[in-house]
Amino acid sequence: MTPAAEEDSPRWRLAHDIGGGFSPGRVWAMVLRYLYLLRTSWPRALELIYWPTIQMILWGFMSQFLMTNSTWVARAFGVLIAAVLLWDVLFRGQLGVSMSFLEEIWARNLGHLFVSPLRPYEWVLSLIVMSFIRVLIGVVPAMALAIPLYHYSIFSLGIPFIAFFANLLVMGWALGLMITALILRHGQGAESIAWLAIFVLAPVSAVYYPVTILPPALQYLAMTLPSAHVFEGMRAVMFEHVFRWGDFFAALALNAVYVGLGAAAFLHAFRGARRRGALLQVGE
């Protein structure tokens, strides 16, 4: 074998000066990388749809049973179905960030990624875009399926649905960033946190019951979580037909704090990984 001579023309040289700042092209490159993966791995795609759909079916039957045995559910039939579907927006939003991140750890690809011009914040942005796509793939079919199965449409919440959806998604991103920071710090051994962390927040998020059910100390804790404000707001729309702006703004403000904390934790952990050499070695 002898090496073929390359063409002299440097036409594949850099399309533009990429030594500069933010590049949407690099974000898209990373999104494309995760989309290729979803396309070539049907178990990954199936997993996205499977749990939200099973949860919706389970809570749909529960709602039908409670319809005749609970005056609370009878006043707003879809309250439990809406709650489980919105909870999945939060859960899938968080998983969307941490699973895409874990794909790089499993692939042991970080060494190549971070000798390329990819900035850490561009990578984070691609994780966030992928989280949104994964939520749409996973939760929207379950939402649509609830309509023929239980004659309940979460879309009947109207405009407030968008506010609830967006706040939970953003909270999921913040948690996802915090979890990725933990994995960067403690290695692949901390991977199970990606699956379990969110469930610590479920009881105090008051997903299926009003916050007032919680002991007083936990009620204070609940009010520090955007999710508790969202689920309180959801029940207000369904039972009282009012949109509580106070809960909406509280969730928005808390999310700003949580996203800030998540981004700071991630960037701190990333710098720590560069100090320890973990970008080449992160694993078990």
Next chain:
Amino acid sequence: MPAIAVSGLTKRFKDVTAVDAIDFAVPRGVTAALLGGNGAGKTTTLSMLLGLLLPDAGSVRILGEDMRRHRFRVLPRMNFSSPYVDLPRRLTVRQNLLIYARLYGLDARRERIATLADDLKIVPFLDRPTGDLSAGQKTRVVLAKALLNEPELLLLDEPTASLDPDSGDWVRSYLETYRARTGATILLASHNMGEVERLCSEVMMMRQGRIVDRGAPQELIDRYGRADLEEVFLDIARGTARESALLGAP
């Protein structure tokens, strides 16, 4: 201005000093090598040159830029290949190369990939999952990734590991042609002394985190009174070199 200028570079992991205040410069357009036994500090040094690892002390300037402050100015102009850092296994070779071509902001991506695939003889498995390839095939794919942006500085960690002699020889010829055609600088870490003798005009010998000797391969061979670079390497790695040979001491 050298392609690489390293001064006082130090890295400690807890109480182990992996790289101990090393200084060196690699002029533009040459092929140089970092040699040393396992744990000598070669990979740690390469990682700091790439910006993957933050030094505890010292400075690294690549193509005139300070890596601590202006890493992103220089990363588009350099690249890296190692058989120990994987590309995503489930993605096809073509998908992986397309993604990295985008990350490097290349124009005419498909054309560039087609040219490289042809040159590096990876056309037959462009559409196969990267994880299905043999070790030798993967080495060539990772090399293709490293050449996508036609780097001015190429850092290679054991570039011909896992390759059969014919493929290894071919890759070495390719690297020689690439350097001659583009004027690029190549720094490699290798255990293959024949490869280093053939490719490199400058060799830096590392032991216990320090550069204990440096020079052209033939110069080192003459100074140590050995038959080839492998014997020089063994002298240094085992600490059996004559005192007078080290760094040309009188």
